[in-house]
Amino acid sequence: MNSSNLITGYILNRIRRSGQEMTAINGNPGGKLKCENVQVTRKKPRRCNCFHTYNKKNFPVKFKFNMKSVLGLLLGCLGVVTIYLNETHAIDLTIHYNKAINKVTEVDSKHFSSDHDGKLVYLHGRLQVDEPLTEPEYGVSIQAVKLRQRVQMFQWVEEVKDFQHTYEGQWKHKLVDSTKFLRNETHRNPTSFPLETKMYISEGVRVGEYYLSEQYKQEFKEFIQITSDERPENRNIKMHFGLYYHSTNVWKPDIGDVRVQFAYAGLHDDPVSVVGKLEGRTVYPYYNMTSGYHVKYIHTGPKVSLEDLLHTGHSKNIWTIRLFRVLAIALLFMSAHWVLQRHRDVFMYNVFVSVSCTSIVTSYIWYWYYPAFSGKLLLTAILSPLILTLLFGRQKLGYTKLATTSDKK
Secondary structure, three states: OOOHHHHHHHHHHHHHHHHOOOOOEEEOOOEEOOOOOOOOOOOOOOOOOOOOOEEEEEEEEOOOOOOHHHHHHHHHHHHHHHHHHHHHHHHHHHHHHHHHHHHHHEOOOOOHHHHHHOOOEEEEEEEOOOOEEEEEEOEEEOOOOEEEEEEEEEEEEEEOOOOEEEEEEEOOOOOOOOOHHOOOOOOOOOOOOOOEEEEEEEOEEEEEEEEHHHHOOOOOOOOOEOOOOOOOOOOOOOEEEOOEEEOOOOOOOOOOOOOEEEEEEEEEOEEEEEEEEEEEEEEEOOEOOOOOOEEEEEEEEOOOOOHHHHHHHHHHHHHHHHHHHHHHHHHHHHHHHEEEEEEHHHHHHHHHHHHHHHHHHHHHHOOOOOHHHHHHHHHHHHHHHHHHHHHHHHHHHHHHHHHHHHHHH
């Protein structure tokens, strides 16, 4: 008898003595291993150390030619086009912003000079309003750029709570349609205002010796309420806390009663800083037809530097550009989600794919103008897959630990 037969006989003899019956460990076609029919007759049963494995599919991608994949490709193309148009527009704005800083000339607002005609100028001085704005019926007069007359009417307002309709009179500056009320027969509002809300704008507004155009006058938007103690000559108009009431009883107004409130913006002698294009003695906004870049900056208050004033106005364009960048990333994310059709447990993969694609395209566009900024974007695109790999590695280790713990239990 040879050595192999001796070893085989020894093993069979040991199995018979221990009284242990074991079946083979069968492989699971899904990539998992499990034990079946393990019977142990010893006093201290031996735990089966079977290892859980995974489906060997690194980044499980399923590409199917269906409507989702076609729509995903279209969204991807739309995302790339959005990136290209947005970044080229951002480059144009940045170039003209830098040119504007270099071209702007600071001018003394107290002395007029025709040498700066047709140039970008920076003015700082006191706001001068030639004539005051008045409303003779209410006895209101103020020397400011704007005077707003806001009209409110006392109307019925319907409130629905717990299927119950309640009605209350409130002051509203817009018409409330009472025909939509449940009880519109007993609660009716007027169909029009007896007075209109108006906006008065002064014609002659200057910063020193230079006039402001209508576009700059519209930039005065911070209104302050007028609280005058001077009562109007019309005795039918009552005054209370700076409001003018067309009402019999101020404390108990009737439906249809009106009250008027006045406010001003851009008071005479306020300090103002302006950047714009000078034409004659009037400052107009500068507008570039090619890039769509415009310069129309005005600041009320103490004098600020030219760089700070331009940066404040340019920051609005920056936020618009950032908004479109987020939109492009969202389009590429949906494209990756529908084209690759990945499982939900690797959701972050699509996020990094969209961020990487956006960074690569943006980096290529900016490379010819600002290589430093392009390098930062390219670095972001390179680090995204590395972070993705790190996250998937942690996820896999976490699942392995969970499987081992369940076996111990």
